Amino acid sequence: MERHGQKVVLITGCSSGIGLRIAVMLAEDEKQRYHVIATMRDLKRKDNLVKAAGDLYSKTLFVAELDVCSDESVKQCINSIKDRHIDILISNAGIGLVGPVESIPMDEMNNVFETNFYGSVRLIKEVMPDMKNRRAGRIIVISSVMGLQGVAFNEVYAASKFALEGFCEGLAAQLLSFNVTLSMLEPGPVHTEFELKMIQGMKEKEWPSVDPDTVNYFRNFYLPGAVDIFEILGQTPDHIAKVTSNPHFHNLTNPLYSPILALKYADETGCLSVQAFYCMLFTLRPLMNVGMPVLKYLTFGCKSITNKEDYKKSNITLTFSKSFLSLFTFHAVDMQSAL
Numbered sequence: 001m002e003r004h005g006q007k008v009v010l011i012t013g014c015s016s017g018i019g020l021r022i023a024v025m026l027a028e029d030e031k032q033r034y035h036v037i038a039t040m041r042d043l044k045r046k047d048n049l050v051k052a053a054g055d056l057y058s059k060t061l062f063v064a065e066l067d068v069c070s071d072e073s074v075k076q077c078i079n080s081i082k083d084r085h086i087d088i089l090i091s092n093a094g095i096g097l098v099g100p101v102e103s104i105p106m107d108e109m110n111n112v113f114e115t116n117f118y119g120s121v122r123l124i125k126e127v128m129p130d131m132k133n134r135r136a137g138r139i140i141v142i143s144s145v146m147g148l149q150g151v152a153f154n155e156v157y158a159a160s161k162f163a164l165e166g167f168c169e170g171l172a173a174q175l176l177s178f179n180v181t182l183s184m185l186e187p188g189p190v191h192t193e194f195e196l197k198m199i200q201g202m203k204e205k206e207w208p209s210v211d212p213d214t215v216n217y218f219r220n221f222y223l224p225g226a227v228d229i230f231e232i233l234g235q236t237p238d239h240i241a242k243v244t245s246n247p248h249f250h251n252l253t254n255p256l257y258s259p260i261l262a263l264k265y266a267d268e269t270g271c272l273s274v275q276a277f278y279c280m281l282f283t284l285r286p287l288m289n290v291g292m293p294v295l296k297y298l299t300f301g302c303k304s305i306t307n308k309e310d311y312k313k314s315n316i317t318l319t320f321s322k323s324f325l326s327l328f329t330f331h332a333v334d335m336q337s338a339l
């Protein structure tokens with residue numbers, strides 16, 4: 001049963017960033033097709049959302065409290081919805097974690113898994129039985145490109161998103177037989193508070209228990225690289241929000257990441273991929289400003305390898321990109337060993 005013919009959408013983590021923009025975009029739908037329940041763990045942080053929603057607040061957009069880390073909070077929120085009926089669930093809430101692994105306390109790592117992985121699992125577990133029962137529903141999970149490709153100094157964050165990818169891959173196939181579709185979005189860098197916490201918050205931080213080489217790699221190689229990556233590849237939350245309107249199963253929102261992923265899947269040993277990352281981080285970072293647009297041009301056809309036809313069409317460019325990246329990588333390895 002839809003609310004006055006509207007689809008009921010529940011979104012987590014709407015106090016800022018991607019969740020906020022998805023909520024507002026759906027609430028602004030010209031045909032008013034959506035009844036948006038924009039949730040957040042702390043209602044004191046609702047002002048930005050309410051302001052962005054303007055007149056639509058309390059018309060097509062409603063705010064509710066939901067902490068994805070709490071069973072009780074999730075249950076309370078879902079139980080407060082009429083007939084517990086949700087047509088579209090968008091699991092967006094998430095946190096980052098950056099820094100040398102040896103300096104990160106286990107409880108911080110647990111918190112990342114509790115939020116990014118179990119947070120989505122908890123919510124899906126609560127909503128999915130009703131969707132299965134009705135043989136209708138859509139679940140969209142905001143994963144990350146780091147759910148497909150690990151990045152140095154983001155090991156635990158990437159692991160939490162890899163876990164989510166594995167979970168969703170299994171579930172998606174099961175849900176098809178219930179007419180429930182499950183999709184994941186895999187954005188690269190997006191300009192939100194996440195970026196501020198991930199980069200600005202790290203610049204001044206001390207790492208007393210970490211060896212000087214690792215601190216040097218983090219501060220003088222990784223951080224400037226991350227700044228460049230956000231500058232070159234950064235997308236807006238609106239860009240990500242638009243992808244939710246007609247998602248595939250995987251949705252790599254940033255085609256500039258395609259060469260990196262193409263390399264990973266093209267070389268089944270994984271060695272090229274690890275070496276390419278090593279070189280990009282330690283020897284070739286200054287070239288990335290030039291390299292990324294070049295790779296985009298060379299591998300344009302790889303950007304949509306989401307089905308067999310696209311794969312066939314992109315085979316030539318895939319081979320080309322593989323060769324190019326191999327050359328790029330081997331050249332870098334040569335340079336490295338010559339030093």
Ligand SMILES: NC(=O)C1=CN([C@@H]2O[C@H](COP(=O)(O)OP(=O)(O)OC[C@H]3O[C@@H](n4cnc5c(N)ncnc54)[C@H](OP(=O)(O)O)[C@@H]3O)[C@@H](O)[C@H]2O)C=CC1
Pocket residue numbers: 012013014015016017018019040041042045066067068069092093094095096115119142143144145186187188189190191192193194195
């Ligand atoms: N920005 C980026 O570069 C990328 C982000 N992503 C993913 O996108 C999603 C949204 O991030 P983004 O908008 O960028 O970042 P923001 O930091 O702007 O937003 C994150 C949201 O998650 C909420 N949140 C955190 N913990 C909980 C919790 N326990 N319960 C409920 N809500 C919670 C935050 O609430 P509060 O205000 O209370 O902290 C906030 O509303 C995340 O899953 C992130 O991993 C993926 C790829 C790239």
Ligand SMILES: CC1=C(/C=C/C(C)=C/C=C/C(C)=C/C=O)C(C)(C)CCC1
Pocket residue numbers: 143144145146151152187188189190221222224225226229277280281
């Ligand atoms: C690609 C790349 C780098 C950094 C990538 C970053 C920082 C990506 C951030 C992605 C985000 C924020 C995803 C959120 O879920 C390095 C290590 C600098 C150099 C090697 C190539």
